[in-house]
Amino acid sequence: xxxxxxxxxxxxxxxxxTHVDADTFIRDIGASFGFYTLAxxxxxxxxxxxxxxxxxxxxxxxxxxxxxxxAASSRVKVVSAALGREQSEFxxxxxDPGGCGNAVARRSIYRATxxxxxxxxx
Numbered sequence: 809x810x811x812x813x814x815x816x817x818x819x820x821x822x823x824x825x826t827h828v829d830a831d832t833f834i835r836d837i838g839a840s841f842g843f844y845t846l847a848x849x850x851x852x853x854x855x856x857x858x859x860x861x862x863x864x865x866x867x868x869x870x871x872x873x874x875x876x877x878x879a880a881s882s883r884v885k886v887v888s889a890a891l892g893r894e895q896s897e898f899x900x901x902x903x904d905p906g907g908c909g910n911a912v913a914r915r916s917i918y919r920a921t922x923x924x925x926x927x928x929x930x
């Protein structure tokens with residue numbers, strides 16, 4: 809029986825939840841509106857606080873709204889960045905007309921900073 813009762817991805821979320829314990833560090837890279845971030849935040853131990861990384865401003869606005877609507881602001885940290893192998897600056901193009909959804913790196917009005925993560929540890 810799936811642990812989450814959303815409209816889709818029940819099996820995926822349930823599988824992820826079985827691998828999360830008190831020592832797990834959750835990063836939702838390209839969090840979009842926060843489906844996985846919020847699903848896991850509601851299912852994991854209280855001391856596991858997800859980090860949601862989202863570079864697109866329109867997606868991040870939905871993400872922050874959803875986090876607030878689910879009373880998860882004290883648990884979820886939102887990072888306004890893209891992640892890559894090295895620190896650099898590039899432009900993102902939103903593939904949807906409203907500026908949200910998916911994005912590709914190339915010329916655009918959106919500017920994002922890639923944050924290197926290789927040296928980070930919990």
